[in-house]
Amino acid sequence: MIESVDLIGELAYWQQTGIRVFVGLAAVLLIAGTLVYLHLFKLVSFMQSRLGPMEAGPFGSLQLLAEVGKFLQKEDIFPAKADRFVFAAAPFVVLSSTFLLVVVVPGGPDAWFVNGDLGIYLGMAVSSVSVIGILMAGWGSASKYSLLGGLRATGQLIAYELPLILAVLGVVIQAETMNMQGIVLAQAGGEIFGWGAIGNPFILTQGVAFVIFMIAMQAELTQSPFDMPIAESELVTGYMTEYSGMRFLLFFIGEFATAGVFSAVAAVLFLGGWYIPGIDPANNIMNLLGPLVLVGKVVGLTFLVFWFRFTFPRLREDQLQKLAWKVLIPLALANIVVTGILKVAV
């Protein structure tokens, strides 16, 4: 691993790019698969006192392959009056937003895709591209359910983008950088009132921002209790109603991959990313260990997301907007003000 990391620096640019694309694909798809199996298949089953899939492979672990194989066999249906190009392109736009977001997440001191100074800014910017894809899906399907779902999704995603970004701002102020590596290192080297044994994971000093971020993330992912856009009892499946086969699968992968990637961003921002206390963050071993630590934190955070998802019923549309505009945004603004004052004063 140590040699290979040194090797990356000597490769040509296109070779480095190839490796990064491959690793990015693997990171997104493996995490999505892990989440679907661990949380959607097993966790929800245990929470409902049942076993979930048990037939395909040991403990149903190959069920996912069966599901994907099933979707691949299905016919790719276009509605008669669909806007064919928009309809066909929408799932790719949604998925590309996920792949662009994973780019900013660092996995170790040298294991990163893009290490820009505006890392988290880039992440927040590309994460909102998915709104366009969802609106495209809603409009292109030429179906009233899809259109309503798409409009609901747009309103919801725009409303919750704001508290999400404002919650991030508190972290950025405290870390004094927008660079994702910088945020990790700020937590690794930080101290809480002079005590630095575990660094300073911002979940402790930015607890309010963490709660706001998780709630807004839940809404961004359109997970229950914020799943009005795909409210299955009202809108069939919202903007995904007319999709079948491969394109539906892309939406499905996008949903869970985005859950994983957003959790990875949250892990970097609030849990110290790839850093674990006790190992020097400059140590080369972290390039190997870091991604695993990060995946562990992602699984922990998505557990919270799915626990909420499987526990609470759907909110009403006005309750959803009220929560965003009247509670989360003022709270996030207050958090920024307090963080700023403390930053200057202390």
Added chain:
Amino acid sequence: MALVPGIIKGLGVTGGTLLRTLFPDGITKPVPNPVKGAETVQYPREKETPSARARGVIALHEENCTACMLCARECPDWCIYIEGHKEKAPPRRPGGKPRQVNALDRFDIDFALCMFCGICVEVCPFEALFWTPEYEFSEPRIADLLHDMSRLSEWMETVPDFEDYEAGSQAKKQRVPPT
């Protein structure tokens, strides 16, 4: 903020079920064993015994049937087909007239149509129809769901013994004035 206790309580319900399913032996012995903890059974491999009064399939006690057609007429789906003919039976007392009885030629229930309402069982005055808890009688061909007399009689083996009424129900019955 008033919602927070409810939110936490809700998380506790699902989280508690998760822990009970995952660790059925309690938190003190944290060995994941969801197969034991789950309330459900893996159906084709293991089966739950249905309760004695479960409405699975309808059995026919052939000797009791008089082909009176009450069940066929009361059936909301018209899924009972009965054919019979009149026969002379030997007289009860020596020197008496031979009795006229109805003999059953055909008694079919089409379970593809049946909606398992149980009206036929209720209405039968001669205790010829019974519920049995047997439920595995699906067929690849829908026409095979038409159970004929011999098939319906075979189900009689699965009819459970008559259970006593629940405690107190007899006393309640006696209070009803005779009409």
